[in-house]
Amino acid sequence: MSRFDWAALLRCGVRQCGLRPAEFWVLTPVEFGVLIGADEAGPSMTRDGFAALMAAYPDAGTKGAGDG
Template sequence: MGGFDWPVLLQTGLRGLGLKPAEFWALTPAEFQLMLGAGSGAMPLRRAGLDALSQRYPDAEEVKDD
């Protein structure tokens, strides 16, 4: 009977998704699969994607009333 590949799962959760250990261990398998993009046809947004969006759509500077 095969088991889980814990090193790969931990690396994916901690490094890939940026979860803290307690957050990783609190997830159900269904929640973890959802975070990995299971069923959506798309992978979750990674840091590089977020950086690209931030550059494309920067936050507007606040206008201060004097």
């Protein structure tokens, strides 16, 4: 298992986002992601995209299929 690089995230928050360390540590992961642009990964999956995914990987024959 690899270690999570907290120091790199803190450097990013302080140097690139202009946060003070105390401000960095009270952010939620979602808030920090917004600050660094991680929320701009692209559009959400469309209904057609989801249908294609379900067709490619059907649940038929698995335990619990069709129960929910």
